[in-house]
Amino acid sequence: MFNLFVAGLELCKDSKVFNQRLKNTVAKLEARQQKYEINSPPYVALSQQIDNTKNRFDKYGKANLLCGADGLPHLITDGRLSHAKEFIIPGVLFLYITGWIGWVGRGYLQAVSTSSKPAENEIIIDVPLALKFVASGFLWPIEALQQLNNKTLLAPDNEVTVSPR
Template identity: 45%
Template sequence: MKRIFTLVLVIILWLGIITSALAENTTLVPCAESSAFVERVQNAPDSYYTTKPLKAYSQLLCGEDGLPHLVLDRLSLALDVLIPIVIFLYIAGWIGWTGRSYLRAIQKLGSPEEKELFIDLPLFVKCMILAFLWPASAVQEFISGDLVNKDEEIPISIR
């Protein structure tokens, strides 16, 4: 019975019988019309670093505090946020995968403590270059079961 209910619920949601509600923006106003933003502009020092950004901000939507808010209701605005997030995650993953692959490589070569202190530069550069494709390597290692150690292989402190 539970499976049938789950199946019916999934079909209803999948077919879109339940319509999604669109949020209506009632609190944000154009910054040029916001009294708090106009006051901020008038009180700001007159310099290149304040005048130019404030002119650009006047095209955005402001809240009651007079500060611009970015509403991600259009795909182009969502991409403006999504692209830097993806770039950040890729670079962070690349750095992490480089360190992981270097540590795994020095374990196989012997004397890993020494190679952690005195980095084997040619090996590190090789690990860096191979880590450019870290998403594919991560998927491959996940499928093969090599990405995560088994519970028995993880040492536990006696404390």
């Protein structure tokens, strides 16, 4: 692979510390599980947690994630597309979702600012109006570019207050 040993990383599936971490985690859960009667709700819940833990570690191993000396998966953020699933895709998705939330909130605040009680509508949310903005918010990047081109995205300079210093 690509200079993994320089960074002190190795594939999680090959890491002794990673596999020991799995064994320790499962052993702790099994020790807790033995305190309960078989088929009791806590016993079943711990069984599910053990299965989920094993599945999670198995997925980390199959995903070719890289583990450090601590046995934990490390994200590689060096720009290589082979690591896109670890950082780039979740990062872009995060930016899209936060943009959606901001765009919907901006639209809602602009809409209620023209109502008869704008301050009250900021505190007590008009749910039908808010849902209308949420439903249309997924197109926020396109709408933002359109408003930027139409010069309606940003407030005019004469509407922006500047505090004296």
